[in-house]
Amino acid sequence: MEYNDSSINFEDFLGVFLSISKREEHPKNIQLLQAGRTCRKLYFIEKGILRFYYYNDAGKDITHWFRFENSFITELDSFLNKTESSYYIETLEETVVYSISLEGFYKLSSLFPETEKIWNLALVQFLLELGEKVKDLQFRDAPTRYSNLIEKHPDILQRVALGHIASYLGITQQSLSRIRKQK
Amino acid sequence: MEYNDSSINFEDFLGVFLSISKREEHPKNIQLLQAGRTCRKLYFIEKGILRFYYYNDAGKDITHWFRFENSFITELDSFLNKTESSYYIETLEETVVYSISLEGFYKLSSLFPETEKIWNLALVQFLLELGEKVKDLQFRDAPTRYSNLIEKHPDILQRVALGHIASYLGITQQSLSRIRKQK
DNA sequence: CGCCGAGTTGAACTGAATCAAGAAACGTGG
């Protein structure tokens, strides 16, 4: 969900969003959300990388996705329905985010009527991105998935630990290390 | 995206939707959308199963997902942005759908102000479902993915060809046949 | 200087793909 492309009044929306949200600075390796708790915030990332992850049936730490600068991030289900999250969100770098609560989000809706539409757009972007990931995992082999990722985020290797990237790609760290050597 | 749970005024919304949409009956094995064309309709499925699929890099037919009774289906990107679809939608059974155009959807928005919110809800449902699929493909083996699917849709084996289910699960038809034998 | 987490490399193993051949089910026309 990135907004380099100009969509309906996104700049205006972001302006209102930033004005009613709270700026937060966080150091590296801080958890902004823990499993078992409710996700109280919707974040907009100004600087840094956040990792959205969970522990699978076997107890392994799995990266569900990364979020970079100029993206929103939240645990949607937990945030909107105030349910217990089963995911964690952590910073991978020194990070600056702007956060609002669900109530803040509703306020935003009333202040800026286009909010719902823009939020819709954001959700659709999320969906398309997730859809691409499904395509990747469904029938492309690991080297291809790796290339696709590097193409989208050329700097990810410098910024994120190999193990986190590996689990994101659905492979082990060892396999990723070998794949990387090939190139 | 199914609405057995009672969410804000979904019944009212569906009433309006049905009143301004067009009822369509389609026989088995009909394409409602073809790659290369623009998806002109948002469908609500009353009866039948629709398959959303594409041809991958190797030319293989891959099921992206199935949609059952009481669900919406469309190619979001193509429908909302009037772009060329890279996906197909086909009926797997005799099917009854209610369809509206994008213009109809906007009309619905103006007639029924909660439309955007309900649409939001629907998108979130989609997202959670896709998220589950990613989890499945990322680190669960084929027999587990198979069980998960059967649990969610116990009748799918009777209604859908094995090959379609196999590609949905990200495996070959032969593997699925063997997995099924085990149980 | 020595420790510790992150990354690499090797060897053996395994789940699923591939290739290939049959069997069963399905539909269509005579």
Place this chain on the structure above:
DNA sequence: CCACGTTTCTTGATTCAGTTCAACTCGGCG
């Protein structure tokens, strides 16, 4: 309603991508 061709499903043998387990290297930091 049967006969035939076509598609769908099964089964076997082989191969291969990626895992697992284990040991080793490297770089940063106390």
